[in-house]
């Protein structure tokens with residue numbers, strides 16, 4: 288196994304694939320790419336425990352593009368499923384029924400619907416019990432598999448199937464995205480990070496680093512969703528990059544009781560450049576530009592980075608300050 292530092296450039300990306308091409312997910316799905324990369328970083332000895340969501344379509348009996356094992360669970364049950372598998376593996380190793388070499392990494396994979404809403408309580412229970420597992424949330428900021436209804440990850444100002452702009456609510460979603468990183472951090476997991484497939488090296492370094500840590504290892508990966516967000520599938524990485532460059536998606540990790548940002552944009556781009564790439568924000572630009580909503584989104588980003596830079600002592604050039 289490589290050390291985290293061995294992933295220095297994209298040339299260090301493992302070439303081994305654990306997912307065959309061809310599956311029913313949408314072209315350009317950022318969630319699919321996150322799962323593929325996560326698998327590369329963990330290696331082949333993995334059992335996925337899937338909470339209902341878009342990625343469920345990846346492996347529908349009797350077909351699977353994965354070389355690894357797969358357990359499908361209801362929305363709220365994936366961490367409980369992970370507990371059962373972890374306990375079974377530990378017992379079989381203890382009784383000599385399998386050798387330690389045959390052990391598997393137990394990985395929950397869920398969308399934001401299960402992670403932020405329906406399955407949050409079972410995740411917090413697993414973290415409380417210090418379950419030795421991985422949790423990958425591919426966060427496309429809505430219930431993508433059922434028609435793009437709002438979840439508590441849906442950002443302010445976004446249109447979704449249940450937050451379409453109206454005369455009373457011209458901005459679309461009036462609520463704000465739940466800070467799942469802070470919710471999970473409150474229970475002091477062994478490792479917690481945000482990752483992005485647009486920052487592959489950072490992604491691999493974090494996942495590989497976590498393999499040397501015992502306990503709950505939690506990851507939130509904001510992912511581009513061409514179908515729900517409304518952009519050309521070939522633009523996924525460009526849109527994701529803009530999420531990072533505008534500061535909307537901070538990359539950070541929590542380990543040993545400390546939060547550290549792992550990628551600080553040298554000079555932020557205006558949030559507008561990210562918003563205008565996606566149809567879910569088009570009502571902020573047409574028929575008239577909604578400067579007050581865009582300014583509020585920019586202000587939220589500026590406030591976030593002001594607090595983070597003060598806490599960690601780094602410098603950041605914000606928009607309009």
Ligand code: SF4
Pocket residue numbers: 312313314315316317318319341342427431432511512513514515
């Ligand atoms: S709806 Fe979005 S997240 Fe779901 S499979 Fe399609 S592109 Fe991926």
